[in-house]
Amino acid sequence: MKYTKDKTDSDDFLPEGNSFNVYSPKSRKWYHVSMQRVSNDKDAKVSSFSVWSGKDDNADDY
Numbered sequence: 001m002k003y004t005k006d007k008t009d010s011d012d013f014l015p016e017g018n019s020f021n022v023y024s025p026k027s028r029k030w031y032h033v034s035m036q037r038v039s040n041d042k043d044a045k046v047s048s049f050s051v052w053s054g055k056d057d058n059a060d061d062y
Contacts, residue, residue, distance in 0.1 A: 016060065017059075018034060019035070019058070019060075020059045020060045020061070020062055021055045021059050021062065030061075031051050032051070032055055032056040033049060035049045036048045
């Protein structure tokens with residue numbers, strides 16, 4: 001996952017759904033991310049998000 005202010009960047013990260021696991025090679029750990037979107041549309045803006053150490057078995061891995 002990366003942070004960028006460039007809203008037209010072609011390498012942006014758009015995961016499916018509201019929950020996913022992401023691996024950080026730098027820290028050698030998995031993290032579980034949960035996003036609360038403005039609507040149920042997968043392209044809707046994220047209003048808030050939470051990140052926890054570890055994986056969720058019901059989420060996709062990235």
